Amino acid sequence: MEDQAPEHEADTDEAMETTKVDTLKERKVSWAKLRRVDSLNMEAGNVSNVQSHDNSKVDWRMTLLLAYQSVGVIYGDIGTSPLYVYSSTFTNKIPNTDDILGVLSLIIYTIILSPMLKYVFIVLRANDNGDGGTFALYSLICRYAKVSLLPNHQAEDKELSNYRLETPSNRLGRATKVKAKLEKSKVAPIVLLLLTVLGTSMVIGDGILTPAISVLSAVGGIKESAKSLNQDAIVGISVLILICLFSAQRFGTDKVGYSFAPIILIWFSVIGGIGIYNLFKHDIKILRAFNPIYIIDYFKRNGKDGYISLGGVVLCITGTEAMFADLGHFSVRAVQISFSGVVFPSLLCAYIGQAAYLTKFPENVADTFYKSIPHAMYWPTFVVAVAASIIASQAMISGSFAIISQALSLGCFPRVKVVHTSTKYEGQVYIPELNYMIMTCSILVTVAFRTTEKIGHAYGIAVVAVMAITTHLTSLIMLIIWKISVWKIILFYMVFATLELTYLSSVLSKFVQGGYLPLAFSFCLMTMMGIWHYVYRGRYMFELKNKVSSSFMKDLVKNQYINRVPGIGFLYSELVEGIPPIFPHFISNIPSIHSVLVFVSIKHIPISKVLMEERFLFRQVEPRDYRMFRCVVRYGYKDAIQPSEEFERQLIQNLIEFVRHEYFFFEGNTTEQTTNDDARLAHSGILVKERDVSESGASKVHSEPPRVSSGSIRPRSSNGIISCPIQGATEEMEFIQRAAGDGVVYLLGETDVIAEPKSSIFKRIIVNYIYYFLRRNFRQGEKALLIPQSKLLRVGMTYEI
Known part of the structure; x- marks a missing residue:
């Protein structure tokens, strides 16, 4: 399935090019109109032609290298599932050897349908410019439909390079109708956000349970050779390994995970080879399980017990979501090659071989994996299994870090410290607070449950719930973005939603035996994330409702008692339209700007x-001689906040270039005057040339002609706060450069949020107590924005929402 409909592609490209030309010709008129709107449209046309992030178009050598690296990062979880699938499925003895055929057939077709067909060939295509995961799906939907709960949409955002333009098709009308219904609905945005938050919570729950079940199952194999070790000793060894595992997280996925790709390759070779050995040694007739009739016979024979056993079968696809969540580090083709060429055949051989062994020794189902290993291969396999289980844990822990860093960008999680651990891969992050939380929970689960059977009851819910959410969001993307035929969408939804909901209902039947655990984790996380986003949105709406009026700014300039002090002030706010209410509060307390x-x-x-x-x-900000500017600094959910020195340099360079363009826009300078000013600025070291800026990573100097306004605002002097009238572009840029030399001060609003007096008791508890507790116990704004204390000036204010 393609994400763009192929119909009339040539005509579409031609039409788009014609539209772009017409837009450029009409820009004189459009800029004058946009000036009347309270938006930041002045720079909307300054869009780079740099290609978007797309790692799918690489040569075959790089693709094979990425495929090799992906083996060590993505597949540790699904690769270690043969350690515990049969023991979790047959929790008691195997009642009938024919049941082995039925369970094996279920495993085979579950792997074929879910990870292979759904993820490798369909869901991976629903990436966001090469990035995957629940938030990638949500971001795509928010980009094509205004369903975000935060009302900060701007027309300029659609001009960004990573925004994809809609391609007209014969199904565009249907998609437009669905999009309109979503945007008009008050329920749809809430449901979409809740699904995304629930998926996030389940991934974190998976990150808690994966280390516990993987390490415990791998270490449990030592009992085959060390009979004196009891279960307490196994649990103790597992806890020590978990502590070491989480302590190593600060070194980053790049160092911890990638170096173990050879071990995972060896692991898949070992389990595949042992599977083939057991197949030919014990029962080659087990290959009859490729006939799905044995699935029907299995349910006829076992009834309700067969249905409940699905909770163990589903563990064969644990870690499938990691293929999509970690896509940003690799490419679609690399993941397809690595799964189809290495993972899929190895897993099938492993499960088939274990089933062949169980037909001869059904009494060993509790330790199927280690019992089926040839004696000479036991210790090497045990060492590789422990290493593979650690790597499996690493993949899900890293995924939890990445998804929480994305949640931060949507205002859905309290501020935490995000450390970028790799200069090569921007998406690899480490969050200390989350790391210690997951470690504590994982150790508690290991100590409390003690066996993989009980943990498996909880594990299945987290696995299937995330996959079901992905199915629903992908179906919506197919409808409004891909615009494929309805029958294909219905087929996709019916097949995979039915499969996943069947598995989910089965694992929920074990709620009391341990299935409540991921639901409890998810409830706590969803409550915290929901409260944070609710107050975050309320605070934004307060600023939007109480933004500074133009009359206040006109009165401000006439105030004789407000002084201008040397330097540049950065007053932070989350408001993208207008001036925030913290500004007049600041002026009333400190009458200096x-x-x-x-x-x-x-x-x-x-x-x-x-x-x-x-x-x-x-x-x-008008009039121009105030020397006040509004600046929206835009980040994607995988972008890192720059250190203060780099941020200052980039912002000031871009501000100087903006003033230069703005001056010629208003004054209509001639080309000769422009050349003279450029020479003077270059001599003074202020003008930022395009080649210099490109190397440093700041904004480019655009070569488009000066924009013409419908009217000109003439410079003037004032007896109020204006200290120096505007004389020309050169003088203004020199003035900004001198102000930067005098120093930069960060003005940060220290806003306390409380519920309005007329609010209900429930709302007052949420805002005044729970949100207050979260805000005080997580990182403050200046730390999240990397603002140095020596340059920080706090401004306190209370918002009533």
Whole structure:
């Protein structure tokens, strides 16, 4: 399935090119109209032609290298599932040897349908410019339909390079109708966000349970040679390994995971080879399980018990979601090659071989994996199994870090420290607070449950729930974005939703035996994330409702008692439209303003990465001689906040270029004057040339002609706060450069959020107590934004929502 409909592709491209030309011709008129709107449209046309993040178009050598690396990162979880699938399925003795055929047939077709057909060939295509996961699906939907609960949409965002343009097709009308219904609905945005948050919670639950079940099952094999060790000793050894595993997380996935790709390759070779050995040694007739009739016979024979046993069968696809969640580190083709060429055949051989062994020794089902190993291969296999289980845990833990860092960008999680551990792969992060939380929970699960059978009851719910959420979100993407035929969407949904809901209902039947655990984790996380996002949105709506009026700014300039002090001030706010209410509160307490003031708004866009050339979006606060600017700094959910020194340099360079363009836009300077000003600025070291800026990663100097306004605002002097009238572009840029030399001060709003007095008791508890507790016990704003204390000035204010 393709994400774009192929119909009339040539005509579409021609039409799009014609539209772009017409748009450029009409830009004189459009800019004048956009100036009347309170938005940042002045820089909307400054879009780079840099290609979007797409790691699928690489040569075959790089693809094979990525496929090799993906083996060590993605497949540790699904690769270690043969350690415990049969023991979790047959929790008691095997009542009938024919049941082995039925369970093996279930395993074979579950692997074929879910990881192979659904993920490898369909879901991987639903990536967000090369990035995958629940938030990638949500970001795609938010980009094509205004279903985000935070009302900070801007027309300029659609001009970013990583935004994909819609391709007209014969199914566009249907998709437009569905999109319109979603945007008008009050329930749909909430449901979509809840599904995304639930998926996030389940992934974290998976990250808690995977280390526990993988390490415990691998270490449990030592009992075959060390009979004196009891279960207490196994649990103790497992806990020590878990502590070492989580302690090593600070080194990053790049160092911890990638170096173990050879071990995972050896692991798949070992389990595949042992499977083939057992097949030919014990019972080659077990290959009859490829006939799905044995599945029907199995359910006829076992009834309710067969249905409940599905909770163990589903563990054969644990870690499938990691193929999609970790896609941003590799490519679609690399994952397809590695799974189809290495993982899929090895897993089938392993399960078939174990089934052949069980036909002769059904009494050994509790330790199927280690009992079926040839004696000479026991110790090498045990060592590789322990190493593989550690790597399996690493993959899901890293996935939890990545998905929480994405949740932060949507305002769905309290501020935590995010450490980027790799300069090569931006998506690899480490979150200390989350790491210790997962470690504590994983150790508690290991000590409390003690056996893989009990943990498996809980594990299945987390696995299937995430897959079911992915199915629903992918179906919606097929409908409104891919615009494929309805019958294909119905077929996809019916097949995979039926499969996953059947498995989910089975594992939920073991709720009391341990299935409650991931639901409890998810409930706590969803409650925390939901409360945080609710107050986060309420705070934004308060700022939007109480933003500073133009009359206040006009009165401000006439105030004789407000002074301009040297330097540049960055006043932070999350408001992207207008000036935040914290500004008049600041003026009333400290009647001084820096000679250059920038209202900085950090905005997270529903795309994976924003190119550096498109990060800063400026508009000047009128009249121009205030020397006040609004700046929206746009980040994708995988972009890292820069350190203060780099951030200052980039913002000031982009501000200087904006002033240069703005001056010629208003004053209509001639080309000769432009050349003279460029020479003067270059001589003074202020003008940022395009080649220099490109190398440093800041905004490019665009070569488009000066924009013409419908009217001109003439510079003027004032007896109020304006200290120096505007004289020309050169003088203004020199003024900003001198102000930067005087120092930069960060003005951060220290806003306390409380519920309105007329609010209900429930709302007051949520806002005044729970949110307050979360805010005080997680990182503060200046730490999350990497603002140094020596440059920070706090401004306190209380918002009533």
